[in-house]
Amino acid sequence: MPLQLLSSGSNAHGQLGHSQNEDSNTFIPCNFLGIPKGELPAGAVGISQVATGANHSVVLLNFSPLDGQAEPYTELWGCGDGRAGQLGEWYKKEVHLNSKPTRTDVLRKLQFPLKEYDLENHQCKLVAAGWETTYLVLSPPSNAGSGSKGDTAISMGRDDWGDLGMGPAKPQPERSKTGITYTPNHLNVVSFDRILIEGSPLSSQGRLKVGSLAANQHHVLAHLRLEGPERSGYVVGWGAARHGQISPPAAATLSNDVPSKRPSVSDTPKLVSLENPDDLFVKCAVGSQHSVLLRASGTLLCLGSNRKGQLNVSGSSGTKAVDCTWNGTFTSTFDEEKGYVIRATGSNTHGQLGSGSFGAECAGVCGWCSTCLSRETQTGQAFEVGLRDGACSNSMGDSGLPP
Helix, strand or coil: CCCCCCCCCCCCCCCCCCCCCCEEEEEEEECCCCCCCCCCCCCEEEEEEEEEEEEEEEEEECCCCCCCCCCCCCEEEEECCCCCCCCCCCHHHHHHHHCCCCCCCCECCCCCCCHCCCCCCCEEEEEEEEEEEEEEEECCCCCCCCCCCCCCCEEEEECCCCCCCCCCCCCCCCCCCCCCCCCCCCCCCCCCCCEEEEEEEHHCCCCCCEEEEEECCCCEEEEEEEECCCCEEEEEEEEEECCCCCCCCCCCCCCCCCCCCCCCEEEHHHHEEECCCCCEEEEEEECCCCEEEEEEECEHHHHHHCCCCCCCCCCCCHHHHHHEEEEEEEEEEEEEECCEEEEEEEEECCCCCCCCCCCCCCCCCCCCEEEECCCCCHHHHHHHHHHCCCCCCCCCCCCCCCC
């Protein structure tokens, strides 16, 4: 069976890529502009990442090397609402400012003026999405000289809570009748110069590589590592900050109270955590007001709000994967007897914890809700593969980890 991309859920702006804008409660193949229905673009060999915002979706595809090229390459496709610039200026002009009716319900290959930013021949390797913002990580060619710069982080879209990471948030006018909003720049290059390590800007200490990137409503986490023998690592964050979701661990607590002195916004990247060289970070996951970092040892570092019990995971170990919904945290662990186990904690108002019941929260007293999957069953084998790359949606009531 050929590789397909499937989607379901809310679809008011065509963000599911179904060539129509009706909500779907079943998984349906996504459509790519100019490509036979339900198929991936010619030459695509894999789906690297899918990121979803409030009403937009972006898909990062992997392709085999073209004739005469030594390296594989990637393409970014998007659909849905792009009026805030979250899918780039080209998409906004092509779709929303076009004098002819233009569909938002089919995935289009996104185009960006990389040459203007001295990023020609760079490839997109990571993508994430906030509410009305999109984030990209671009990498230089592998044959670039040692003097070339490292990875580049890009933001585009709205900047209501310092989402773009570019400095003081600029007031944006209310939506006009056409729905077009002000965008600071077509592409915004996020700078890490304000993060000081031993008195020097982080970006001045060597070539930076971005290992992982996570975003939710209005805050972002990025895992950075300096190239070199020491390969020092850092987790940085920006955006909404009132609940401690991007605060260093010493300043962030599991308390349900919100400290009044904590700043509500960090509009440029700030240091969240230094990496232990003996226990590296392997993934960042973020919810609406909380963040979770997974270490190589399988332990978790939890930050931000715990009002819904979404941080009741701190005692867990042996975690293989982690992801977050708005007010929930999902992990998978492996047990020799039970196989893979999904654990979930947090809000359960829509049954999103997959516990078999509905409830306001699964906090403290309720403990963990879990589903065990046997390694010996066909279903369990399928879940093993899915759990290693489990994903949760940007919406309040949905989870990509199956119940």
